[in-house]
Amino acid sequence: MSGSVRAVVFDLDGTLIDSDAPLLEAFVSLGVPASTVTYGHAVAEECERLGLALDDYVAAYDTTAAQPFAEVDEVLGSLDRWAVCSNKHPASGEVELERLGWEPEVALFADAFGWRHKHLGPVLERLGLGPHEVVMVGDSDGDLRCAEEVGCHFLWAGWNDRTARMRPSGEVLARPSELLRRLGLG
Numbered sequence: 001m002s003g004s005v006r007a008v009v010f011d012l013d014g015t016l017i018d019s020d021a022p023l024l025e026a027f028v029s030l031g032v033p034a035s036t037v038t039y040g041h042a043v044a045e046e047c048e049r050l051g052l053a054l055d056d057y058v059a060a061y062d063t064t065a066a067q068p069f070a071e072v073d074e075v076l077g078s079l080d081r082w083a084v085c086s087n088k089h090p091a092s093g094e095v096e097l098e099r100l101g102w103e104p105e106v107a108l109f110a111d112a113f114g115w116r117h118k119h120l121g122p123v124l125e126r127l128g129l130g131p132h133e134v135v136m137v138g139d140s141d142g143d144l145r146c147a148e149e150v151g152c153h154f155l156w157a158g159w160n161d162r163t164a165r166m167r168p169s170g171e172v173l174a175r176p177s178e179l180l181r182r183l184g185l186g
């Protein structure tokens with residue numbers, strides 16, 4: 001990774017916060033079999049696939065449940081510039097950012113992408129940075145795709161057990177603090 005990285009763009013669910021369980025519980029409470037739930041999709045598209053009303057899903061999701069992964073708070077506090085790029089409903093994600101006291105320079109949720117799968121273009125535009133000036137950190141294939149589409153560096157959030165079990169190709173960080181070392185900050 002080059003020394004020209006000016007900002008880190010994070011996925012939220014499963015990357016900064018350990019949200020698999022509350023995401024799953026919301027689907028299950030609406031009658032979706034747990035075995036059919038997967039992660040990393042645009043929330044509206046996933047609700048449509050599962051035959052759910054988006055508003056019902058948002059109401060069922062407990063915005064108080066997900067906690068940050070270990071070390072994430074400290075790592076975010078060490079970064080000058082960081083952003084969130086998430087497929088989550090803004091009504092869920094914005095409340096969680098506020099609860100956690102996190103103030104990313106840019107935080108874009110599903111509404112910013114027309115409720116389709118997210119992409120990095122609008123995030124880069126708001127940051128005023130090019131793809132070689134950011135690194136993306138995520139836990140799903142969709143996150144990797146976002147990075148590949150614009151040609152920015154991508155790091156896997158391997159501290160999420162689900163991601164580690166995928167054994168993804170590419171660079172996998174075992175802990176959030178490894179990110180600081182990669183950026184020359186730790």
Ligand SMILES: [Mg+2]
Nearest residue numbers: 011013014139
């Ligand atoms: Mg995710």
